[in-house]
Amino acid sequence: MADGKILTINMGPHHPATHGVLRLVLELDGETIVKVTPHIGHLHRGIEKLAENMNYQQVIPLTDRFDYTAASLNNLGYCTAVEKLLGIEVPKRAQYIRVIMSELARIMGHHLWIGSHALDIGAMTVVFYAFRDREMIMNMVEEVSGYRLTPSYMRVGGLARDITPEFIKCLREFIKWFPTAVAGYNTLLTDNIIWRKRTMDIGVISAEEAVNYGLTGPSLRGSGVPYDLRKVKPYSSYDDFDFKVPVGAKGDVYDRYLVRMEEFIQSLNIIEQALENLPEGPVNVDNPLIFNPQIDDVQKDISALIRRFKIQCQGPVIPEGEIYHAVEGSKGELGFYLVGDGSESPYRMKVRSPCFILVSALEKLMLGHMIADAIAIIGSIDIVLGEIDR
Amino acid sequence: MVTLTIDGKEVTVPQGTTILEAARSVDIRIPTLCYHDRLNPIGSCRMCVVEIEGYTHPMAACTTPVDDGIEVVTSSERLTRIRQDSLKLILVNHPLDCPVCDKGGECLLQDLTFEFGIDQLEYQAAKVERDSQYASPLIRYWPDRCIMCLRCVTACQEIKGIGAISIAGDGYGAQVVTVDADKCQSCGECLQVCPTGALTEDLSRYKGRTWLIERVPTTCTYCGCGCQLELNVQNDRIIAVTTKDGVGINKGSLCVKGRFGYEFVNSDERLTKPLIKRDGKFEEASWDEALDLVAEKFSAIKGEYGPGAIGGLTSARCTNEENYLFQKFMRAAIGTNNVDHCARL
Ligand code: SF4
Ligand code: SF4
Ligand code: SF4
Ligand code: FES
Numbered sequence: 001m002a003d004g005k006i007l008t009i010n011m012g013p014h015h016p017a018t019h020g021v022l023r024l025v026l027e028l029d030g031e032t033i034v035k036v037t038p039h040i041g042h043l044h045r046g047i048e049k050l051a052e053n054m055n056y057q058q059v060i061p062l063t064d065r066f067d068y069t070a071a072s073l074n075n076l077g078y079c080t081a082v083e084k085l086l087g088i089e090v091p092k093r094a095q096y097i098r099v100i101m102s103e104l105a106r107i108m109g110h111h112l113w114i115g116s117h118a119l120d121i122g123a124m125t126v127v128f129y130a131f132r133d134r135e136m137i138m139n140m141v142e143e144v145s146g147y148r149l150t151p152s153y154m155r156v157g158g159l160a161r162d163i164t165p166e167f168i169k170c171l172r173e174f175i176k177w178f179p180t181a182v183a184g185y186n187t188l189l190t191d192n193i194i195w196r197k198r199t200m201d202i203g204v205i206s207a208e209e210a211v212n213y214g215l216t217g218p219s220l221r222g223s224g225v226p227y228d229l230r231k232v233k234p235y236s237s238y239d240d241f242d243f244k245v246p247v248g249a250k251g252d253v254y255d256r257y258l259v260r261m262e263e264f265i266q267s268l269n270i271i272e273q274a275l276e277n278l279p280e281g282p283v284n285v286d287n288p289l290i291f292n293p294q295i296d297d298v299q300k301d302i303s304a305l306i307r308r309f310k311i312q313c314q315g316p317v318i319p320e321g322e323i324y325h326a327v328e329g330s331k332g333e334l335g336f337y338l339v340g341d342g343s344e345s346p347y348r349m350k351v352r353s354p355c356f357i358l359v360s361a362l363e364k365l366m367l368g369h370m371i372a373d374a375i376a377i378i379g380s381i382d383i384v385l386g387e388i389d390r
Numbered sequence: 391m392v393t394l395t396i397d398g399k400e401v402t403v404p405q406g407t408t409i410l411e412a413a414r415s416v417d418i419r420i421p422t423l424c425y426h427d428r429l430n431p432i433g434s435c436r437m438c439v440v441e442i443e444g445y446t447h448p449m450a451a452c453t454t455p456v457d458d459g460i461e462v463v464t465s466s467e468r469l470t471r472i473r474q475d476s477l478k479l480i481l482v483n484h485p486l487d488c489p490v491c492d493k494g495g496e497c498l499l500q501d502l503t504f505e506f507g508i509d510q511l512e513y514q515a516a517k518v519e520r521d522s523q524y525a526s527p528l529i530r531y532w533p534d535r536c537i538m539c540l541r542c543v544t545a546c547q548e549i550k551g552i553g554a555i556s557i558a559g560d561g562y563g564a565q566v567v568t569v570d571a572d573k574c575q576s577c578g579e580c581l582q583v584c585p586t587g588a589l590t591e592d593l594s595r596y597k598g599r600t601w602l603i604e605r606v607p608t609t610c611t612y613c614g615c616g617c618q619l620e621l622n623v624q625n626d627r628i629i630a631v632t633t634k635d636g637v638g639i640n641k642g643s644l645c646v647k648g649r650f651g652y653e654f655v656n657s658d659e660r661l662t663k664p665l666i667k668r669d670g671k672f673e674e675a676s677w678d679e680a681l682d683l684v685a686e687k688f689s690a691i692k693g694e695y696g697p698g699a700i701g702g703l704t705s706a707r708c709t710n711e712e713n714y715l716f717q718k719f720m721r722a723a724i725g726t727n728n729v730d731h732c733a734r735l
Contacts, residue, residue, distance in 0.1 A: 288509035302484045303508040309488045310504040313495055313601060
């Protein structure tokens with residue numbers, strides 16, 4: 001800079017603490033941050049465009065790759081959006097299983113957040129415990145879907161298949177175990193003096209500013225706004241469950257931390273209720289235009305064969321219309337804007353990515369803080385670049 | 391002129407128009423199966439039924455002419471049921487062939503079955519194994535897949551004026567048969583209009599899937615008619631030739647050469663390098679070598695006997711541009727007017 005006092009440094013995209021390929025250009029006055037310019041797009045895969053050339057079911061694996069730390073939530077957002085466009089509702093059992101998978105995904109997302117957030121600030125132990133427990137969920141996800149990170153387990157119209165007894169067994173064990181695990185994370189961090197010093201009064205954003213910036217999810221709730229789509233606009237039977245929406249008071253890094261820590265427990269709560277009240281029945285809608293017929297029928301009935309052929313090869317046809325539908329992702333309001341043109345592929349799919357909006361508030365959060373706090377702040381808004389860049 | 395209403399829309403069309411045509415003129419879609427734009431209405435499938443105010447029975451839109459003041463309804467629960475029933479009857483003895491059927495993916499029967507949400511047949515018929523001979527070895531007839539729509543027979547009669555095929559038998563035993571194999575020109579008109587996989591092109595059998603191929607529109611190179619066709623390309627190989635109805639001078643028709651004569655394109659026997667005869671034997675050479683040799687020989691002949699000793703014959707299978715260049719070369723480079731063309735022969 002001209003006066004020689006401002007130092008411009010480049011952070012990322014290959015920086016372990018930017019949570020992906022985020023690049024920040026930081027301008028420093030001594031150690032104080034005076035300007036932050038995020039550069040995004042390093043992970044752009046053109047997913048929204050790709051979707052225009054695929055049928056509606058084929059888009060599901062693409063959605064896994066938004067916020068891949070909590071992929072089932074993206075599946076849920078997408079599938080429920082298409083279903084809304086179609087005007088169908090999946091059976092109760094499918095809705096409950098979707099809730100279980102989504103909340104497991106939320107826990108997985110938070111695991112990655114707590115692990116790396118603590119690691120970034122210098123507390124190494126947490127990541128090992130977080131990943132130990134995350135592994136349990138991964139195994140369960142693998143059990144039902146065949147994949148660990150990117151399950152693509154949901155379908156427009158239901159689920160790929162029903163859950164297995166083995167899954168239920170593992171889930172019961174997990175429910176029993178997990179409160180102890182969360183207590184363990186708390187012991188490591190919540191009252192830890194270094195942790196508190198590094199996070200309290202850092203990256204403060206008031207409720208009003210947070211709303212104005214368009215923040216959602218735990219980052220908004222950390223500032224005390226109890227906005228959670230599961231409560232505000234329930235979908236997939238979320239109104240059947242009893243759970244609390246934790247909020248912070250001040251809106252600093254520590255508050256956002258507390259909110260997510262409580263969400264671990266609330267998600268577990270929801271999972272437990274869903275599992276105990278899991279209705280019997282099919283997991284897919286009975287609609288000849290959307291869902292595959294039974295394989296036995298396909299082998300003896302030409303109309304079922306044709307149906308399967310069309311659904312597999314061409315994909316279900318979605319009527320003309322547009323829809324915006326959002327779910328509470330692990331990072332915030334994950335919205336899908338879909339335009340159907342009466343064909344088997346979306347005419348347009350636009351994703352409202354919570355992380356994209358979170359990243360726009362980075363400068364507001366960082367200004368005036370020390371360079372070392374930048375890391376704590378990035379971790380506290382829990383961004384994932386797969387979703388920002390898409 | 392006659393004025394009627396279709397689904398509440400007022401339509402004015404000339405006397406003699408069918409209800410189907412009247413509906414299409416105002417973008418109202420009536421599902422059809424046996425109806426084909428290039429053929430006179432056949433009226434065999436009952437998919438196009440519509441209700442007319444005051445008539446107890448639904449009427450086939452493709453065969454019923456308009457009348458002044460009638461009120462037509464093109465979709466209702468009753469009509470959907472009738473259409474579904476017609477489809478179910480067609481499907482009763484249809485084989486489970488879609489996975490191996492060349493038409494799978496662009497089959498009108500599949501489309502309608504799917505559209506009308508038919509997911510279970512309440513009745514089944516005993517399967518009869520049938521063997522069949524078709525008029526031409528280039529076309530394969532699958533009697534089990536045939537839905538007896540009569541498009542093929544009508545096309546052979548009306549478009550080609552040949553009448554090589556007809557329907558024989560009745561009930562489930564009915565099938566398309568050859569009445570005069572000698573008359574058949576293997577033009578594939580029947581193939582083109584068949585809405586299902588009952589008539590398939592035998593050279594391309596099992597080679598590709600409609601959603602995997604790319605259809606490249608081009609002009610037939612066989613003769614000066616210049617028919618429009620589409621090369622069906624999969625993995626850089628032509629696996630079939632199709633046409634679009636109503637496109638080009640041929641409007642969807644082709645002759646046997648245009649429709650079936652494509653295998654030479656990827657033939658292993660095609661020359662890919664120039665050959666030069668040395669000591670009575672052909673040897674592979676580079677283009678530079680070959681062109682040098684030809685130029686040298688041309689110059690020698692021209693030098694010894696004059697340009698009039700050289701003549702050029704070009705081909706109707708070349709494009710206009712190529713033919714233009716050829717004559718230009720003969721006149722300007724060689725200096726002779728001895729240029730001719732096979733189409734004059
Ligand atoms: S004709 Fe159509 S419905 Fe019949 S087997 Fe072929 S693709 Fe399937
Ligand atoms: S062969 Fe094809 S066009 Fe001919 S009657 Fe059968 S289905 Fe119709
Ligand atoms: S399809 Fe037959 S008539 Fe048409 S251009 Fe080719 S050779 Fe000529
Ligand atoms: S289209 Fe009218 S009867 Fe077949």
